[in-house]
Amino acid sequence: MKNKYIFGGFIIVIFLSLMVYLFTQSNIQYQDDFSQVMNTTKTVKATGSWVKEKSYDLNRKNKTFTFFMVDDNGNEMKVIYNGTIPNNFESAASVVVTGKYVNGYFHAKDILTKCPSKYEDEQVKTSTM
Amino acid sequence: MIGTIFLVIALAFSIMALVMYYLSFRGYKNTLNYARISYHGMVMLIIAASTMLWYTLLTHQYQFKYVFSYSNNSLDTGFLLASFWGGQEGSFMLWLLLTSIIGIILQSYTSKRKDLEPQVMIVFTLTTAFLLVMVSPWFKNPFEYIWATPMFLDLKSINTLYLELPFLQSFFFTDNNSGAGFIQMNAELHGLLAGSGISVNQFIVDGRGLNPQLLNFWMQIHPPILFTGFAMSTVPFAFALSALIKNNYKDWVKQAFPWLLAGMGILGLGVMLGGYWAYEMLGWGGYWAWDPVENSSLIPWIIGVAAIHTMLVQRKTQSKGGIGKFAKTNLILCILTYILVLYSSFLTRSGVLGDASVHSFVDPGNIVYFFLLLFMGTFLIMGFGAIAYRWKSLIDDTRIEEGLLSRELALFTAAVVLIASAVIILVGTSAPIFGQSVDTFFYDEMHIPLAIIIGLLNGLSLLIKWKNTKGEDLLKKSLPFLGVTFVITFLIVIFGGIDRIIIVLLTLSTVFVLVVNSEVAFKIVKGNKKMLGAYVAHIGIALFILGVIGSSVYSQQVDVNLVKNETKTAFGYEMTFTGWTPIDNNTKYSFNIDIKKGNSEYLVKPVMYVSDFNNSLMRIPAILNLLTQDLYISPNGYDEGKKSTSNSGETISLQKGSSTNFDGSTITFEKFNLGEGTMTAMQEGIDFQMGAILVIKKDGEVEKTELLRKQINGNIEFTSYSSKEFDLRIDLVNLSASNIEISISKISEVKADQHSEAQEILYVSASIKPFISFVWIGVAVMVFGFFIALARRLPESMSKSK
Incomplete structure (x- = not known):
């Protein structure tokens, strides 16, 4: 009877430590401050908004998509993504890019765009009559 | 009202x-x-x-x-x-x-x-x-x-008859960025409209519509099925709590069992249809991305399936009198299944995953957040409070100790492994609440060993008997099965070119499940078909895992630029883009690609269109479904091939006042230049031209130039600018109300690779997904297994207790 619990506990400890190990290995933190993003070599999920005033660039030859993102404090960075413009990108109010900042660019391996209708209202509220 | x-x-x-x-x-x-x-x-x-x-x-x-x-x-x-x-x-x-x-x-x-x-x-x-x-x-x-809460309505939703109403003018708003007009709908406007005898339904003539990503056949089917699964998981929860209220733990297992089987069968089907929807619609090529919303509907399913395994043991051991083994486990698992359904709706509807998921609804308001928390908290405390209160009466009264090699223990271990899988997904999915998140390899790496254990366990558990089995008996019995398994695995490994040891092990354990279950099922088919349920379900799971191995580990992708009427080859398929056709009343475009392999010819049509809903380009992939693999073609973009475009292939979009850098020069789009009379000319459809003023700066030198969009006899022409001094050539590609598109290149390079011929190019990503059909077939077979089991367990639960 006792052995059963010791064995079970042993298995659980192994399982949990394996999980914690892999969790720390695959952990990606959200970061909404781009000055922090630029200072780390780790993969992060940078959240901010797409700078519509600046150009975006779709390079067919190298198959890259480049655009600028800005955080709440006004820090800007250039994002390069190996691929094409994601669905919904043009209307995106908020963008989450996963990747790392190397050599002056944020190299994104994933782009998530959020374009909820609620944001539309907020955007309009700032405008004049 | x-x-x-x-x-x-x-x-x-x-x-x-x-x-x-x-x-x-x-x-x-x-x-x-x-x-x-x-x-x-x-x-x-x-x-x-x-x-x-x-x-x-x-x-x-x-x-x-x-x-x-x-x-x-x-x-x-x-x-x-x-x-x-x-x-x-x-x-x-x-x-x-x-x-x-x-x-x-x-x-x-x-x-x-x-x-x-x-x-x-x-x-x-x-x-x-x-x-x-x-x-x-x-x-x-x-x-x-x-009008209950102020809301901005797009002008196109408003009946044009009423736009001139004097009182309406103070409700107009313009968005500075896009120049789009809105009307603010609120209680005041509603009052004014009502005062003029206009009903809101006359005033608003069109709605916003569904998000284009939801405009898919499965939108009509997937949510009702998923929610039926969610709704049915309420029943075992209610039975478990009633058992705790009554302090009688014998009958509820039998009564709740068919509900759990049906609920989990339906929920499993719902989860899979969601995956198929993503595969067919979203164009990222996969059916499962470990997206928090997908995960949160999978977690209750896994726990429910774990409960099915241990409840089977309790039913079996009840024949000895007493409440049977794992009474506590079963109560906890059935309660947890429903709590996790609530947790799932909390994650997806409270906005906590705002940044983490494609699916999640945004901004539900704080009050909903707290109410969902209260909803979940109430049932959590009720469920676990009751178990704590009854803990002493839940002591296992079955005095039979099973050996290590008993089916009871094997089933229990299966439940433990399933719970481990649920814990992994729960931890990863909940991480965003704490500002963390995990890469998907966290789920993948953790699940491969679990899948291997599940496979071996399932195969073995069918070879061992209830209560106890002797080691030698097991060995003797399993030798032929192991032999067949090794041969089949060997063939798969050789022909499939599997080179990772962990995948070889996974294939081995999956084939083992397939072989053992098929043998048992084959024997049963001649007898009582109602006993087939579990075996069919496990065959389904094995096929599913083989499909997952094939389609994810051995998937390959390549980007192809399909020049019109030129044949390109990828993965042995000859692809020719033959042009596009407008579909759905000219709102969408399907791009026709002829595909040839050997003697077979196919036509696939990926679709692209700009959605009115969000003014975004939507891309819908085309899937060529072949028996052993899918050819998946995702459109990335389309180039009409205008004559003036240089071949550098780099197109940049600039808004008024914005600038871009190229090879040391800064190019700023200063303003539009609309000559006098341009507006009237545009409206009358006669020839006109519009200009875009660009300022180019390089090494302290500044130059100003104007690029023109000319309309002559209905044909549109764009001008270009070139400067030897700056080694720069700028072609105007497009000019619209809000921005211009230009193509920039170096003169020295342009000359070398400029062709005068116009080329229409369709950019696609092509990938092959070997044996992906096994994923769908596997889940379908598994769900079928659930329903065979239901056919057996339903009559059992109907018999009245004495």
Whole structure:
């Protein structure tokens, strides 16, 4: 009877430590401050908004998509993504890019765009009559 | 308004039913009938309110905020019916509707079993009461009027007849960025409109419509199936709590078992259809991305399936008298399944995953967040509080110790492994609440060993008997199976070119499951077919895992630029882009690609279009379904090939006032230059030109130039700029009201590779997914297995307890 619990506990400890190990290995933190993003070599999920005033660039030859993102404090960075413009990108109010900042660019391996209708209202509220 | 009244009265009825069931439980004799009438009244009102919602959607009653936000005139009947669950309010309604209807079946079932009805129905009615509060006017009411909270309406939704109304002018708003006009709808405007005798429904002529990503056939099917699964998982929860109330743990297992089987079968089907939808629609090539919303519906399923395994043991060991083994485990798992369904809706609807998921609804308001927390918290405390309270009476009274090699222990271990899988997914999915997140390899790496263990365990458990098996017997019995397994695995490894040891092991254990279950199933087919359930389900799981191995580990992708009428080859397929055809009343374009392999020829048509809903380019992949693999073609873009475009292939979009850098020069788009009379010329359709003024700076030198868009006899021409000094050539590619598109290149390079011929190019990503059909077939077979088991367990549960 006792052995059963010791064995079970042993298995659980192994399982949990394996999980914690892999969790720390695959952990990606959200970061909404781009000055922090630029200072780390780790993969992060940078959240901010797409700078519509600046150009975006779709390079067919190298198959890259480049655009600028800005955080709440006004820090800007250039994002390069190996691929094409994601669905919904043009209307995106908020963008989450996963990747790392190397050599002056944020190299994104994933782009998530959020374009909820609620944001539309907020955007309009700032405008004049 | 009537809909809201229905829902409020339904809430009153559900509270009434709750009180009456409680009184019946306390022994009052004449209250049971009132409880039943109240419950049925509640269901009728919920059905009436749902019918109202469907009716308002079908008749385009845009005075309701929900109808305006999730439907429009262009949706056909099928999608109008499906827009019922297009938003949060409606998806709560759907959940409520299905739960309350299932409650009727449950009420009829329990009413035939002595005092079971009040105990089960108290718990069940409480869950409907919570959902009714959710859709009540204080929270997420689908019948809220559009003017209840101020809302901006696009001008195209407004009846043009009324745009000139004098009082309307102070409700106009313009968005500075896009220049689009809006009207602010609020109570004041509603009052003014009503004063002029204009109904809101006359004033608003079109709705916003469904998000284009939801405009898919599966939108009509996947949500109702998923929510039926969610609704059905309420039943085992109610049975578990009734057992705890009654302090009798014998009968509930038998009674709840068919509900759990059916619920998990349906939920499993729903989860898979969601995956198929993503595969067919989203164009990222996969069916599963470990997205938090996908995960959160998978977690309750895994726990429910774990419960099926241990409940089987309790049923089996009950024949010895007593409550049977794993009584506590089963109560905990059945309670947890429902709590996790609630947790799933908390994750996806409270906005906590705002940044983490494609699916999640944004900004539900704080009050909904707290209410969902309260909803979940109440049932969590009820469930685990009751177990803690009854802990002492739950001591295992079965005095039979099983050996290490018993089917009981194997089934228990299976449940443990499933729980481990659920814990992994739960940890990863909940991480965003704490500002963390995990890469998907966290899930993948953790699950490969678990899948191997599950496979070996399942194969072995069928070779060992209940209670105990001798080691030598097992060895003797399993040798032929192991032999066949090794041969098949060897063939797969050689022909499939599998080179990772962990994948070889996974293949081995999966083939083992397939071989053992097939043998057992083959034997049974001649006998009692009702016993087939478990084996069919496990064959399904094995096929599914093989499909996962093939389609994810051995998937390959390549980007192809398809020049019109030029044949390119990828993965042995010859692809030729032959041109595009407008479809769906010229709103979408399908790009025709001829595909040839050997003697077979196919035509696939990926689709691209700009959606009115969000002004974004939407891309829908095309899938060529072949027996052993899918060829998956995702469109990335299309180039019409205008003559003036240089071949550098780099196109940049600039808005007024913005700039871009190229090879040390800064190019700024200063302003548009519209000559006098341009506007009138445009409207009259005669020749005109528009200019874009660019400022180029390099090494301190500044130059200003104007690029023109000319319309001559209906043909559009663009001019270009070149400077030897700057080594720069700028071609104007497009000019629209808000921005220009230019192509920039170095003169020195342009000359070398400029062809004068116009080329139409379709850019696609092509990938092959070996054996992906096994994923769908596997899940379908598994679900079929659930229903065979249901056919066996349902009659068992119908027999009345003594």
